[in-house]
Amino acid sequence: MPHFSSNLKFGALLAALMLAPWLGLGSYPLHLIIMALLLGFIYTSWALMGRLGLVSLGHGAFLGIGAYSVVLLWNQYGVPPLAGALLALAVTVVLALVIGYPCFRFKIVGHYFALVTLALAEVVRLVIVATRDLTGGSLGLTPKPGLSDGATASLWSFQFSNRVVWFYIVLGCWLFSLWVWRKVDQSMLRDALQAISEDEDAAASIGINVTQTKLKITVLSAAMTCLGGVLYAQYQAYVNPDTVSGIGISLQMVFGVIAGGMFVMLGPTFGAVFLLGLQEVLRVLIGNQIHGLDLLIYGALLVFFIIRMPKGILGSWLERKT
């Protein structure tokens, strides 16, 4: 349970983080921090359900819907991304319900749940590729520039040329995901989900509505992931079917969380930091000549983590301390 000293530590960490843009870090390190927080937000959203035995390999679908909806609506109809995001959220919620309801109703769990959601991630990726006249297919898509001459920020087009603005937007979302995590932990929902993940029939017998409980956390997690997709598209100003949807990104989310540790609040974020850090260290040490070396080491580490440290780096470290 969180006690006073851990709250104090977290507060100090947060204060340091808030000041990050003013420490003269330079543009690239700031970009890395923004990416770490953004991935941290997405991973935390996934882990909200993943840690309770609902391992989805389909969150790439929600990320892709978020990213592509805002860019397409903006480019085709000039819909401002903030309004586009609402529509993307609505689509995501409907899709999560349409897939989630039968899954939970018919007790599709474990392997089967993972594989059904994986099929969903692929469907979204393939639809994006197949509608290439609209989406640009595998080449990806860039949102039309929405900044008028001389302006550095536009809320209407949700484009900001200054990284510091992005930093605070992403930081806010990341803090929001941690707040949601804690709220879930303090609620009855958490206890109900814990009971379900241990024994569904027993949970149902004491009056827990299994289907409804699982749907709640799934919709929450999917909607937040969709929001992550919106931010990703607007920040990078580029979307590509392989980086925001499909199996690749879905697995990457799961593994990032596992590397960090999915049972502690900061574990998913730690996984994102670890992943980006690994990429950067390898880039500095050996440069970009050898394609795939970072993924090679990453894959080997994942196998190692799952076999030796199923609770992740941060999870194992915290456990050892106590």
Place this chain on the structure above:
Amino acid sequence: MEFFDIFLLEAVLNGLLLGGLLALLSLGLNLIFGVIDVVWISYAELMMVGMYAIYWSHTSLGLPLALCLLFGILGVAALGAAMHWFIIRPVLSAEPINQLLVTGGVLFFLQALATVIFGIDFKNIGVRLPSLMVGDISLSMARLIAFGVAMVAIAATYLFLNRTFAGTAIRAISQDRSIMPLMGVNPERIYLLTSAMGGALAGLAACLLVLQYDIHPAIGLSFGPITFLVCVMGGLGNLLGGFVAAFIFAQLISVGGYVYAIEWGYVLAFVFFIAMMFIRPEGILFRRR
């Protein structure tokens, strides 16, 4: 609109040929699941390794193709056994979902390994077989051979499982994991044997695919998802169900791809899969007892 369309017939026939290949791939994966109760997400990556092994031994070592194909099969069989020994064995008693995810780590690893060694360019072994013309329908020779070999291999696997002692032991252990050690069967040996067999089947699939497709590090991703969806739709571990599901899937992809565009064929297949999971979650051939 004509009632009889020659190109539609061609799509159906090509779907049939693709079905044979999918049936072979899903057989290996299903066998491993049925016996060891683990889904190898990286199964198609083993096949990719086999394709590179054949490519490398043929172009760099200059060995005759037949020898290279044999090398591919044996190599992947050894890789399958190694995969069980070093990756699966340590997590046999862990959460099922961890077993699934650890093979996902292997997926990244093998894909990246191929990229580091061979780069991301498309490679091929430089063998192109002619097409066979039957009336107005053109059928690729490589696909016909692949279909024939896949059918023979499936029949051979079936006979092995039903007519030999080792095969009987494999079937027995998939029916009751806890009783068989009492009957004097060493499960560890059976697991290794099954993994090597699953590997050999992936190696055989690699032999058939190098004749039709260019090799690149991500080729596993174009066959992997389809392969385990076929297995799940047939009922994980149900060999006959997987066989039937492979042909249904292949027809959806081939005919759907012909009527719309190739990606829509896949979309159709995936959506059909999701729908089937809700209608018959235990697999298409499952009967309630």
